[in-house]
Amino acid sequence: MTITTFTKTKNAYKRLEEETNLQGKILVKNGIKCEDTKKKGTQTDSLIINDLNRGRVAIFIDGVNLFHAALQLGIEIDYLKLLCHLTAGSRLLRAFFYTTIDVSRQTATRPRSNEKQQGFLFWMRRNGYRVFTKEVQSADNSKKPNLNVEIAVDMITLAPYYDTAILVSGDGDLAYAVNAVSSTGSRVELVSLRTMTSDNLIDVTDCFIDLDSIKQHIQKDSHPGYNYRAMSNSKL
Template sequence: MDRICIFIDGSNLYHGLRHNLGRTDINFYQFGQKLCNGRKLIRTYYYNVPLDREDNDEAYRGQQRFFDFLKSTPYIEIKLGRMVQRNGFKIEKGVDVHLAVDMLRFAYADIYDTAVLVSGDGDFASVVNAVKDLGKHVENVQFPSGWSAHLSECCDISTVLDEEYLEGCFMEYR
């Protein structure tokens, strides 16, 4: 059975959900099952940066609740980068490199057969090609806005993340 590792660019997913669907309450377990499509999920890796509590305490606390929720979801591991100050702006550092290194390292260690990359960042094209050179498959899911044709062309399969695809992948409130 095909072994799957899912690599999620958390910021890309969050902003894509908010911009394209107007909601961010994704059920990561259901989302992972949808991405696996009956194949064996080894693990989902979620990459992001922690917000600075001093900048916005409410946003920080909300993100911490979200991270706690993710930690309670089976087969998910959170990998965090850092925020740095540049020219008066805070920017994410280390997230893309961490994701790319993990994709390549796990491919080399034969942890998975297929990587599913959840991102529309064309900068991942190089790591996708390197992973494919190791004999692995790479699938990509990304939103229609921010679609990277370059990334899509590198991947074996590219899927549009839209409302239809994500049906059944949101939290159910009762």
């Protein structure tokens, strides 16, 4: 596959958070070491291809799509490992995580419908992710809940400020947004489970990484050093 690298002029007015080395922040806050892919003897489907100049990187994660992909793979995602692997030594602009929140009414069988999820999202916000949510009710099956519009708008709006976008989703509805981003000169890398990924989406990206090929790098260990606890006022 031929890979074309585009170089964009940096915006002089965007320097503060764009220049932040987020991986160093994670190391300090969590005591978890990010693997350096350059030191490994072999790399399987690494996002860095011969130390490709990816410039500033922005990550856009479709949380619902990733959750179902992880279920199919039979793994639980370690979101610190995921962030380190996707960044792979590049300069991270921001990492966005989009997901839905179940706001169904509490019942006798579900006295705390989303407390655990709220605890997870609180943990994500404290560990390098910008989280965006949409409220849905599980009882409403009239339409498939997603945040494609939000993902597309953010990808296009921020395109002048990053050089490489990493999209973690398999939804073909995002193909138009990917095309729009590519037209600005940005590189787009796609990370998803192949069996859940639209061919149309793969066709418009510069690089596709199958989650199945990197699952050993992003799954939780048997005895992780952290967990996603509920909020402090919860009994979970």
